[in-house]
Amino acid sequence: MRNKLERRFLICTTIIFLGGLPLVLKKVNIKDSLLILFMNGYTNAIVDRFLVNRNILSYPVRFIPKEFKSNVLFDFLYLPTVSLWLYQLTKNDKPFKIIFKIVSIVSSLFLFELWAEKNTKLIKWKKEWKWYYSLISLNIRTLFSRLVIEIINILDKKQKD
Numbered sequence: 001m002r003n004k005l006e007r008r009f010l011i012c013t014t015i016i017f018l019g020g021l022p023l024v025l026k027k028v029n030i031k032d033s034l035l036i037l038f039m040n041g042y043t044n045a046i047v048d049r050f051l052v053n054r055n056i057l058s059y060p061v062r063f064i065p066k067e068f069k070s071n072v073l074f075d076f077l078y079l080p081t082v083s084l085w086l087y088q089l090t091k092n093d094k095p096f097k098i099i100f101k102i103v104s105i106v107s108s109l110f111l112f113e114l115w116a117e118k119n120t121k122l123i124k125w126k127k128e129w130k131w132y133y134s135l136i137s138l139n140i141r142t143l144f145s146r147l148v149i150e151i152i153n154i155l156d157k158k159q160k161d
Contacts, residue, residue, distance in 0.1 A: 006061040024085050040080035060121040083145050110135045
């Protein structure tokens, strides 16, 4: 019964993220959007695969469990979409404000991961994994993604001049 509720939860959140993705894509340059989505998905998959293969964390309830040990929805849809939205939100901000917004929002979203780990079978951390590792990792990955896009935009602008 519990797994059914968790699967429904995954379906509902997937519908919400897929529904919101076109709204976010519409407001950001397509080059930036694709870079953010693909780079984020790629880095998430690498980090997740590393952690899952070393039994540091697991996803007992997930989509396509026979094919993937990681949470493909989080890796390729949820976090990339949030990163794209954060890029849109910080596109015209100065560095300190960008860092502040990203850390504030990602840290707020992390509270959901913490709740899910305690109350569902969507994610399970092993004893050596501490909550703050996830918090730091999510923030670093999101900030890194934002930094890379900014560097690419600066280089692109210099090349056009």
